[in-house]
Amino acid sequence: MTSNDRVITVLLADDENLIRSALASMLSLEADLEIIAEAADGTEALAKARALKPDVAVLDLQMPGLDGVELAELLAREVPDCRTIIVTSHARPGYLKRALAVGARGFLPKTATGATLADVIRRVADGGRYVDPDLAADAISAGDSPLTPREADVLEAAADGAPLEEVARRVSLAAGTTRNYLSSAVTKLGARNRFDACTIARQRGWI
Structure with missing residues (x-):
């Protein structure tokens, strides 16, 4: 990375401390990614995003308080320059469709590799989108869920x-x-x- 290259600031939100810490350590090895905040629930993540305005927020789907989809919707309104990625170990098709509808730019399973997540963060920070292909196929075949x-x-x-x-x-x-x-x-x-x-x-x- 040269001095002219952009450093992408990242907020991590996950109520599982071990997973959050592991993600932070892994992503910190990437020269162009800087973890500027961590949060253990959706409410804490919202407050930190408002204060620090990260480039990208990586959100666990299921958290106490605000879940990842609810948080992505609030961030789209209140911190519009912060793009959101949702990671999940419970990949319900209905969640994917809802996440994309409220403005999430990325959606991938927690089984994804660290390199994949880092690449998705870069893509989303540059204005792109990423949806795991298997999750996308499942969502298409499942139809629309009436459940929130x-x-x-x-x-x-x-x-x-x-x-x-x-x-x-x-x-x-x-x-x-x-x-x-x-x-x-x-x-x-x-x-x-x-x-x-x-x-x-x-x-x-x-x-």
Whole structure:
């Protein structure tokens, strides 16, 4: 890298400390990438992005508070020069479509290599886009999900029949809010109950 080359500033947001630290260490080896902030949840990431205005924010899909898609939507409005990339270990087709709709510029699985992520950061910083080909194919074949990201999260958390209070704990929401999300998901899917809703959503690749 020469003195005239651009250094891309990056914010990392992931509630799994080990994964976030590993990503930070890996990306810091790239001469043209600078990790200027890390965040353990969506709310913290939003505050740091507002203050530091990174070039690129790499966001975990599932985080407490604001999830990656919700955060990408807010950043598109409030920090428009910060481009967003979402990484996930739960690649639901519905999330991909929602992420792209709200302005995310990249979407890839956590199984991607460090070199791939670094290249995607560069591409997105230069104004391009990147969607993992396998995730894109799955999204096309699955059709459009009527569920919001939160409804999908809550429905998946309830799939094993856990009590409402346990489901609420898993998704970091109040019990009443969790019940409302489940009820909405059941209604949207035309299901008999939450278990039927889980079956329908899984068959269609939405959770």
